[in-house]
Amino acid sequence: xxxxxxxxxxxxxxxxxxxxxxxxxxxxxxxxxxxxxxxxxxxxxxxxxxxxxxxxxxxxxxxxxxxxxxxxxxxxxxxxxxxxxxxxxxxxxxxxxxxxxxxxxxxxxxxxxxxxxxxxxxxxxxxxxxxxxxxxxxxxxxxxxxxxxxxxxxxxxxxxxxxxxxxxxxxxxxxxxxxxxxxxxxxxxxxxxxxxxxxxxxxxxxxxxxxxxxxxxxxxxxxxxxxxxxxxxxxxxxxxxxxxxxxxxxxxxxxxxxxxxxxxxxxxxxxxxxxxxxxxxxxxxxxxxxxxxxxxxxxxxxxxxxxxxxxxxxxxxxxxxxxxxxxxxxxxxxxxxxxxxxxxxxxxxxxxxxxxxxxxxxxxxxxxxxxxxxxxxxxxxxxxxxxxxxxxxxxxxxxxxxxxxxxxxxxxxxxxxxxxxxxxxxxxxxxxxx
Numbered sequence: 001x002x003x004x005x006x007x008x009x010x011x012x013x014x015x016x017x018x019x020x021x022x023x024x025x026x027x028x029x030x031x032x033x034x035x036x037x038x039x040x041x042x043x044x045x046x047x048x049x050x051x052x053x054x055x056x057x058x059x060x061x062x063x064x065x066x067x068x069x070x071x072x073x074x075x076x077x078x079x080x081x082x083x084x085x086x087x088x089x090x091x092x093x094x095x096x097x098x099x100x101x102x103x104x105x106x107x108x109x110x111x112x113x114x115x116x117x118x119x120x121x122x123x124x125x126x127x128x129x130x131x132x133x134x135x136x137x138x139x140x141x142x143x144x145x146x147x148x149x150x151x152x153x154x155x156x157x158x159x160x161x162x163x164x165x166x167x168x169x170x171x172x173x174x175x176x177x178x179x180x181x182x183x184x185x186x187x188x189x190x191x192x193x194x195x196x197x198x199x200x201x202x203x204x205x206x207x208x209x210x211x212x213x214x215x216x217x218x219x220x221x222x223x224x225x226x227x228x229x230x231x232x233x234x235x236x237x238x239x240x241x242x243x244x245x246x247x248x249x250x251x252x253x254x255x256x257x258x259x260x261x262x263x264x265x266x267x268x269x270x271x272x273x274x275x276x277x278x279x280x281x282x283x284x285x286x287x288x289x290x291x292x293x294x295x296x297x298x299x300x301x302x303x304x305x306x307x308x309x310x311x312x313x314x315x316x317x318x319x320x321x322x323x324x325x326x327x328x329x330x331x332x333x334x335x336x337x338x339x340x341x342x343x344x345x346x347x348x349x350x351x352x353x354x355x356x357x358x359x360x361x362x363x364x365x366x367x368x369x370x371x372x373x374x375x376x377x378x379x380x381x382x383x384x385x386x387x388x389x390x391x392x393x394x395x396x397x398x399x400x401x402x403x404x405x406x407x408x409x410x411x412x413x414x415x416x417x418x419x420x421x422x423x424x425x426x427x428x429x430x431x432x433x434x
Contacts (some may be wrong), residue, residue: 045265056238058142064231103132134191164197240387
C-alpha cells in the first residue's frame with residue numbers, strides 16, 4: 001500500500017504538471033487560430049517542430065542527469081550526485097548557445113526549408129526567432145524541474161509547471177488581442193513561461209532544501225556522456241514529434257495545401273498534450289524506478305511498472321473516447337474561419353491518428369523503465385524506431401497508397417510495431433528474473 005501511495009503521489013502530480021507544460025503550445029494554437037486565422041495556424045505548425053527539439057534537449061539533459069543523481073544518492077554517493085547536476089548545467093549551456101545562434105542567424109532559412117512562403121513565412125520566422133532566443137530558459141527550466149522532482153519535491157515541480165503554463169495562457173490572450181502583438185506576442189508569451197516556472201522553483205533553493213549543488217569543476221566527458229545516454233529516450237520521444245511534424249507537413253502540403261497543414265496542426269498539438277500525459281506518468285515513476293534499481297528491489301520495480309501500465313491503459317481509453325465523440329467540437333474550436341475543408345480533414349484525422357494512444361503510452365513508459373534501470377539499449381532502440389526508423393518510411397509509403405488516410409494511419413501502425421518489439425524484450429527480461 002505504501003508503494004501504491006507513492007506511485008499516486010508522484011504520477012498524479014507529474015501528469016498534471018506535464019499536462020500544464022504541454023499547454024504552452026496548445027494555448028498558442030488556440031489563440032493564433034482565433035487571432036490570425038488559417039495562415040497563422042499554418043505558420044505556427046511549421047515552426048513548432050523546433051520547439052520539440054529544444055524541449056527534448058532539455059528533457060534529455062534533465063532526465064538523464066536526474067536519473068543518475070537519484071541512483072547515486074540511493075547508493076550514498078553524494079559527491080557523484082553533485083557532479084551529475086553540475087554536468088547537467090554544463091550541457092544545458094552548450095545546447096543553449098547552439099539554439100540561440102540558430103535564432104540569431106537562421107530562423108528564416110529554417111522555416112523556408114519547411115515549406116513556408118509569403119505571409120506564412122513572415123509569421124513563422126517571427127515565431128521561430130523568439131522561441132530560439134528563449135531556448136536557455138526552456139533548457140534550464142527542464143533541468144531544474146527534473147532535479148527538484150527527484151529531490152523529493154514533486155509538488156513544487158508540479159506547481160512550477162502549472163504556474164508557467166497558466167501564465168502563458170493569460171499572456172497569450174493579452175499579447176495577441178488587447179496588445180495586438182500578433183505572432184510575436186504568441187511566441188513572447190511562450191518564452192516568458194519557463195522564466196516564471198523557474199521563479200517558483202527558486203523556493204526550493206531559497207529554503208535550502210536541495211540536496212544537490214552546482215560545483216565548478218573540470219568537465220568530464222564520461223559523466224556528460226552518461227547523462228546524455230540516459231536521457232536519449234526522452235530526447236527522441238520529443239524530437240520524434242518534431243521530425244514527424246516536419247515530414248507530415250511536407251506530405252500534407254502536397255496533398256491538401258495550407259488548409260491540410262492547418263488541420264494537421266490541430267491534431268499534432270493535441271497529440272503533444274496526449275503524449276505529455278504519458279510522459280507525465282513515465283517521469284513520475286522514474287524516481288521510483290531508479291530508487292528501486294539502486295537498492296536492488298526487483299519486486300517494487302515490477303509493481304511500479306504494473307501500476308504505470310494499468311494507469312496508462314485507463315487514460316488511453318478515456319482520451320480516445322473523448323476524441324471519437326467530440327471530434328467536431330474539438331476541430332471547430334480551432335477553426336475560427338469556419339473552413340469546411342479544415343473541419344472535415346481534422347475530424348477524420350483525429351479518429352484515425354489517436355488509435356495510437358495505448359501503444360504510444362506503452363512505449364513511453366517502457367522506455368523510461370529501461371532507462372531508469374540502466375538498460376539504455378532497448379530504450380534507445382524503441383525510441384529510434386518510433387521517431388525515425390519506422391514512422392518516416394511508413395508515412396511516405398502509406399500516403400502514396402491511401403492519401404490522407406495513409407498519413408493518419410502511419411502513427412498508430414508505427415506505435416503498434418514498436419510496442420510489439422518492447423513487449424518481446426520486456427518478456428525476455430521477466431523470464432530471466434531481471
